[in-house]
Amino acid sequence: MRYLLYYWPEIQGRGEFIRLALEDAGASYVDVARGHGGMAAMEKFLGREGQRRPPFASPFLKAGARVIAQTPNILYFLGPRLRLAPRAEADRLWVHQLQLTIADWLVEVHDVHHPIGSGLYYEEQKREARRRAADFLRNRLPKYLNYFEGILAAHRGDWLLGRKACYGDLSLFQMVAGLRYAFPRAMAQLACPRLAALHDEVAARPRLARYLASKRRIPFNRQGIFRHYPALDRVLK
């Protein structure tokens, strides 16, 4: 199966969680919007009237005749197919539950720099962003980090499920990498040794190491979800 991934070509964003899974599995895929005419193809798809099962937004994945949207839903679909999730229903829903919590966390990361509206520039909501950043770094970020540290501590092995990596582990790598980019000062103060070790293990997986060193890995930047604005990276008290 050759997958077609549709996502904005200039940011990691939500698409990156899917790219990491496809790359780690060595899957055959096309990052459509990064190719010639790809953006037009994606926008046409999103704007088409009368579709029976339209995506609300990108990313979406074409797998044969199927079109699947919503990042955790795409990963739920891909997981067993890429051998990055167990097949038993209870285990599969558990990994999905974790991915949904990561998705909630990601929304909060985004809303730090966009607390008023995603259609406005950061510069139009800087004051509000400072307040939201303080709340996020003090209350929410430690809560998420501690939650995942606790799960990693409750199992033997390095991964969320214990001995075998799943797509949720790849997503946690991305959260740690992104948070370190966006909030280097705050992250340096927060202890998350198991997540830090997981980050390094994911980055060292052979296919991902090649991917991360390649041009396919879009650098973090100020158009993406993880953004570094020094004014928002407060030292915690």
Added chain:
Amino acid sequence: MRYLLYYWPEIQGRGEFIRLALEDAGASYVDVARGHGGMAAMEKFLGREGQRRPPFASPFLKAGARVIAQTPNILYFLGPRLRLAPRAEADRLWVHQLQLTIADWLVEVHDVHHPIGSGLYYEEQKREARRRAADFLRNRLPKYLNYFEGILAAHRGDWLLGRKACYGDLSLFQMVAGLRYAFPRAMAQLACPRLAALHDEVAARPRLARYLASKRRIPFNRQGIFRHYPALDRVLK
């Protein structure tokens, strides 16, 4: 199977999306935190160290020995069991995709009155809430309403899937009801005839009609996700 639902007892909140499915199906369930000692049971569960598969937050559902969290994940699990979702994978993931979009929408509704932090009172973020409300009502709310209107228009029949109701339809009822409570002026200006008809059809389903008239249906209030603050219910331009 007798289900145990754990959720805050004084609000509809996210738990209501699960209550509606259980009630519509006539399922046997206990709304644990609304019973004697139930809040303590829920909080103990959320705070317990060393759990192998802990929920990050409520709602969560106990089904036999299993504990399942994240509202869309719980509904994905319950769907076929309550005959509120098809069994074929492609259809089941499509309904789930819609539910995830509803979940995103719900976060935006919440953040209208809490743009800075969920741990702060509304009164501490009123000014920011006014700005966010204006953006939400002008840009985001019409986008979500039009998306679901378009899906309903693309099928014959009254429901998201056409001829048979699924849990996503019950969730759309809840969105329309909540938005009308929170933003009566704005909602009166936005045309969404198919969603309005769907709302009425859901409310007339016999088991739900009895539920909605009962004391089990917690009234909308200013502790929940849908809140009516006249200052935030702007007339659109």
